[in-house]
Amino acid sequence: MTSYILRRLLLLIPTLLGILLINFAMIQAAPGGPVESLVAKLTQPGGGLAERTGGGGDVGGGATGASSQSQTAPDYRGAQGIDPAMLTEIKKHYGFDQPVTTRFLIMLKNYAQFDFGTSFFRDERVISLIADKLPVSISLGLWTTLIVYLISIPLGIRKAVRDGSRFDMITSTLVVIGQAVPGFLFAVLLLIVFAGGSYVQWFPLRGLVSEGWDDFSWPMKIADYFWHLVLPVLSMVIGGFASLTLLTKNSFIEEISKHYVLTARAKGLPENRVLYRHVFRNAMLIVIAGLPAALLSILFTSALLIEVIFSLDGLGLLGFEAAVSRDYPVMFGTLFIFTLIGLVFKLLGDICYMLIDPRIDFERRS
DSSP, rough: HHHHEEEEEEHHHHHHHHHHHHHHHHEEEEEEOOHHHHHHHHHTTTTTTTHHHOOSTTTTTTTHHHHHHHHHHHTSSTTSSSHHHHHHHHHHHHHTTSOOOHHHHHHHHHHTTOOOOOOOOOOHHHHHHHHHHHHHHHHHHHHHHHHHHHHHHHHHHHHHTTTSSSSHHHHHHHHHEEEEEEEOHHHHHHEEEEEESSOBSOOSSSOOSOTTTGOHHHHHHHHHHHHHHHHHHHHHHHHHHHHHHHHHHHHHHHHHHHHHHHHHHHOOOOOHIIIIIHHHHTTTTHHHHTTTHHHIIIIIIITTHHHHHOOOOOOOHHHHHHHHTTHHHHHHHHHHHHHHHHHHHHHHHHHHHHHTTTTTTTGGOO
């Protein structure tokens, strides 16, 4: 197992490099960017162009200035009326005065040192932004995954044992409803009912902790933290437990029908021993081994709308806002962190397979 883990860790480097290269090329080809965004703001009425240039509204001498600017930077649409010297300074400020290959190599050098640069529009180090937002995303992803597994595994086992019964039909109906209702719609319903929308105000409307949280005692801090998590985590659990419950049920049904189970029952072993000593490990292989991937999915994909609805400033919202505003350092910094965590979680998933079932050995596969 050790040599396999070392090989997988070494493969992280070319995988990260390839993902960064593909996304960097796509971003360069996409229209728009921080330079064009700033140029558009400066050329809008009231954009402050006169104050920034020290001249009147017709910067660069009317048509002559516009012609000179178009020859200097023909790629930046909407830059008419911008002094070529100012456009050069804007490009230099964002690092676009250098060739594409040079910028990519500099980015790789900095990322190797976990230096993601400074946000274009927040005036803050990207690593500081990620560190500030990461606790919110981890809180949502960790507790949601834990609760989903605590609900889905016992429920799926019970449904498999009582397959076709009234209990199975009723719970299947609830599971289908939970799977059909989007989590963000359920989040809005919870806000309306329980957060002061139209009925009661039992839970806070926004944020992860209350104001003055630092001054609370430790028991009060813990209680306040979980009080704020109730509604967003419940919203995410509703959409996440259905598929895992059905997966658990189907895995158990498949294992129960196999010959070794029939042999164990024929020997007179108690049903609980057959179920939890023989069936459980084989049936739970795919369920438990998929825990890292499930946590990653909830952590970085399912939480975006929930973060927006409950005003939780996490990594999902940070990455979305960076993509909209073309904040390239934040975009690539969050992409790097997401990819790195995702690859590590994939490795953890393979390790879980080997730990749950020692018969699986990735080192000996042909």
